[in-house]
Amino acid sequence: MRLLVCVKQVPDLTWGRPDSQEGLSFPQETPPCLDGCSGYALEAAARIQDALPDVSITALSLEGEEALRICLSVAADRAILLSDPLFNGVDSLTKGRILARAAEVLEAQDGPFDLILCGQQSADEASGQTGPALAHALGRPLISQVFTATPQEKSLIVTRQTGAGVQTVETTAPAVALCTKPDWDLRYPTILKKMLANNAEIPVLSARELSLSGSDVEDSRIQVLRRFAPRQKEGSVRISGSGADAARELLSLLEQARAL
Amino acid sequence: MERTKDLWVWIETGAGKNAGLELLTPGRALARKLGGRLIAVVVGTSVEDVVALVGASGADGILAVEDPAYAHCDCAGYAAAFQTLIQRHRPAALLLAATEQGRDVAPLLAAGIKAGLAADCVEVDWAEDHILFTRPALGGKQLLAQVCKGDGVQLATLRPGVYRRPIPFFEAPPPPVMWEQIPAPPDPLPVLSLVRAMEEDGVDLERAQVIVSGGRGVNGPEGFQLIRAAAEALGGAVGASRAAVDLGWISHAHQVGQTGKTVAPRLYLACGISGAMQHLAGMSGSEVIVAINRDPRAPIFQVADYAVEGDLFGVLPALVEELKLRRG
Numbered sequence: 001m002r003l004l005v006c007v008k009q010v011p012d013l014t015w016g017r018p019d020s021q022e023g024l025s026f027p028q029e030t031p032p033c034l035d036g037c038s039g040y041a042l043e044a045a046a047r048i049q050d051a052l053p054d055v056s057i058t059a060l061s062l063e064g065e066e067a068l069r070i071c072l073s074v075a076a077d078r079a080i081l082l083s084d085p086l087f088n089g090v091d092s093l094t095k096g097r098i099l100a101r102a103a104e105v106l107e108a109q110d111g112p113f114d115l116i117l118c119g120q121q122s123a124d125e126a127s128g129q130t131g132p133a134l135a136h137a138l139g140r141p142l143i144s145q146v147f148t149a150t151p152q153e154k155s156l157i158v159t160r161q162t163g164a165g166v167q168t169v170e171t172t173a174p175a176v177a178l179c180t181k182p183d184w185d186l187r188y189p190t191i192l193k194k195m196l197a198n199n200a201e202i203p204v205l206s207a208r209e210l211s212l213s214g215s216d217v218e219d220s221r222i223q224v225l226r227r228f229a230p231r232q233k234e235g236s237v238r239i240s241g242s243g244a245d246a247a248r249e250l251l252s253l254l255e256q257a258r259a260l
Numbered sequence: 261m262e263r264t265k266d267l268w269v270w271i272e273t274g275a276g277k278n279a280g281l282e283l284l285t286p287g288r289a290l291a292r293k294l295g296g297r298l299i300a301v302v303v304g305t306s307v308e309d310v311v312a313l314v315g316a317s318g319a320d321g322i323l324a325v326e327d328p329a330y331a332h333c334d335c336a337g338y339a340a341a342f343q344t345l346i347q348r349h350r351p352a353a354l355l356l357a358a359t360e361q362g363r364d365v366a367p368l369l370a371a372g373i374k375a376g377l378a379a380d381c382v383e384v385d386w387a388e389d390h391i392l393f394t395r396p397a398l399g400g401k402q403l404l405a406q407v408c409k410g411d412g413v414q415l416a417t418l419r420p421g422v423y424r425r426p427i428p429f430f431e432a433p434p435p436p437v438m439w440e441q442i443p444a445p446p447d448p449l450p451v452l453s454l455v456r457a458m459e460e461d462g463v464d465l466e467r468a469q470v471i472v473s474g475g476r477g478v479n480g481p482e483g484f485q486l487i488r489a490a491a492e493a494l495g496g497a498v499g500a501s502r503a504a505v506d507l508g509w510i511s512h513a514h515q516v517g518q519t520g521k522t523v524a525p526r527l528y529l530a531c532g533i534s535g536a537m538q539h540l541a542g543m544s545g546s547e548v549i550v551a552i553n554r555d556p557r558a559p560i561f562q563v564a565d566y567a568v569e570g571d572l573f574g575v576l577p578a579l580v581e582e583l584k585l586r587r588g
Binding site for chain 1 (some may be wrong): 279334335336354360362367368370371372374375376377378379392395396397398399400401403404405406407408409410412429440494502504506508512518521526527536539544546547550553561564565566567568569570571574575576578579581582583588
């Protein structure tokens with residue numbers, strides 16, 4: 001079984017400092033890391049590998065070399081980096097199309113992927129469009145909010161989050177799964193794998209190798225005009241204490257504000 | 261055919277119906293600015309009830325598509341239906357609710373018609389001659405103001421709870437309904453047969469007017485008894501932070517935040533929740549926010565209207581008692 005995990009590299013958000021202009025600012029030395037939901041996609045793939053013999057995991061990232069090294073150190077068997085000046089500043093729908101083209105190129109070389117896993121949405125831009133765009137470009141079914149995928153003889157059993165509860169669904173086709181936060185975390189790398197990952201040669205595919213030209217990636221349909229800090233609450237009311245007085249004070253304030 | 265000036269909103273027929281009706285409020289204002297009609301689009305299996313409700317809520321027209329096959333249709337089927345409708349009628353913009361279904365359908369549709377999609381907006385506005393979409397990034401710590409470029413249809417999903425739905429007025433003459441034939445895909449993609457549904461918890465956070473949420477600070481599953489008691493006394497629902505859910509103290513159905521529910525109740529009480537970005541992303545749109553926390557530096561206090569620096573195990577029981585006294 002062949003699995004493809006598409007991962008995004010984001011700045012380590014814990015380095016963000018409050019900023020009155022842009023809401024959050026990042027110092028120059030902020031390290032890159034693997035996006036949270038990408039990590040859940042990798043863990044879902046690793047669990048399939050635990051359960052079955054002969055499962056290979058390919059990690060794929062658009063301009064995310066460090067994220068790919070993390071994948072290699074944890075569970076991926078190989079990593080492919082997509083990098084090209086043409087890819088700078090493309091919107092998330094275009095990212096999905098680029099990843100889809102790369103998947104097609106890899107499938108032409110080594111055979112089809114049984115399942116493609118991505119994160120539901122990234123922690124930085126959180127637009128949630130790259131995975132659906134990838135599924136659309138490949139013409140494969142999209143399954144969102146996925147926790148686990150368990151391969152059966154000829155199908156996949158998938159658990160996913162819905163408003164009504166946890167759903168279990170079955171899919172027979174090669175599909176695209178968008179993974180979200182399950183009750184567990186991404187496993188830790190082993191020291192040996194980490195050393196190997198740090199020194200691994202990661203092959204790079206450019207726009208030319210994906211047969212993509214400028215006109216394929218230049219049609220960004222979204223323009224961000226500005227980034228700004230959310231409006232701060234105007235002076236919150238402080239109440240100190242832990243007893244009946246604090247509770248009474250809170251209740252009368254809420255009543256005055258007609259919030260009850 | 262020229263693009264019209266009409267503004268469309270998608271009213272879902274299932275669980276997302278109320279979130280869809282909310283879209284009529286910003287939709288009305290934008291349609292006026294665009295100089296076009298406000299058209300509600302209803303697609304599903306039996307749509308009459310929703311059509312009646314929408315008709316009384318101020319739409320200028322309704323576009324209805326009915327086919328029993330939509331009951332088994334996945335997101336790609338709905339995206340295909342919208343693609344056909346948009347190509348037939350050329351609206352200026354389409355608003356969808358950022359519900360489970362809307363979040364799946366909108367990006368597939370955007371990819372299909374190569375349109376700009378402003379995802380998960382918390383505000384839509386008119387700026388001189390274009391629609392301005394505002395959406396959060398970085399877990400709600402930053403807002404982006406953006407526009408959809410080009411002359412294609414503009415797409416946006418809006419967070420549920422941001423706008424109030426119009427009050428239905430059943431005496432008004434119902435708007436014209438245009439029935440369209442778009443068969444659902446006869447053989448939907450071989451996916452999404454429901455094998456087993458579990459963990460039905462019956463909690464409806466998205467529609468709750470009051471939510472009392474507990475986090476790591478409630479110290480265990482027993483602590484949620486107190487949260488439940490407070491929620492009951494205030495007539496609200498029980499929410500939870502991801503930390504509490506991860507620790508197994510309460511089911512995921514209660515989780516508020518980026519990987520749980522996005523809520524905007526009239527009153528939100530955060531008890532023992534430090535206020536990680538992911539949590540704030542799910543509740544910062546609430547009208548009045550109360551935070552109870554022992555740590556005066558907890559980030560939750562930055563979004564709170566009423567910051568109670570104290571022990572929730574002291575404050576909440578007193579709060580419940582006081583409410584009981586007042587209600588006699």
